[in-house]
Amino acid sequence: METLFIDKHYNLVVECKQGSKKACYELYKLYSKAMLNIAFRIVGNVAEAEDVLQEAFLDAFKRLPDFRQETTFGLWLKQIVVSRSINLLRKRKVELVELGEDVDNIIDEEQDDDEEIQYKVTQVKQAMNELPEGYKQVISLYLIEGYDHEEIGQILNITENTSRTQFLRAKRKLSEILNRKGITQ
Secondary structure, eight states: OOOOOOOOTTTHHHHHHHOOOHHHHHHHHHHHHHHHHHHHHHHHOOOHHHHHHHHHHHHHHHHHGGGOOOSSSSHHHHHHHHHHHHHHHHHHHHHHOOOOTHHHHHHHHHHHHHHHHHHHHHHHHHHTTOOOOOHHHIIIIISSSOOOOOHHHHHOOHHHHHHHHHHHHOOOHHHHHHHTTTOOO
């Protein structure tokens, strides 16, 4: 049985295909924040994530005539962002150069910072497990998986507004749990 999906931005995509700069800008405004979050989670650097975002949108708008709208624009764009982010990581790996002798001290400091960050991430994940199931699903899909509220609504079979409301409540509840445990944000 074929799953029916509804892309509420279908008309904007059609207008973009017809050359509307305004429609392209509207799509950019709708998706840029979520796509930046996805790129940042993969590349780990804001400036590089912003570059990936810009390149992904340019690529998407250039390839828009080939987009057959068999899926949502958001999912299609997300694939482009993930692909470009991974390509950047591959390129970065190739560009690594041999480091000098002073690197040992820097590496030790970075490992200490990484351990502290890892410790806090572990605490946040543990606190997320204390959330009610609905809150945990929405906040995980949004923050960890990088889905937008429209996509979360489709995945969980809830409205976009319900997703937004659950997310805001989950954030508030998570903040309370972290404060109660003495974990500063």
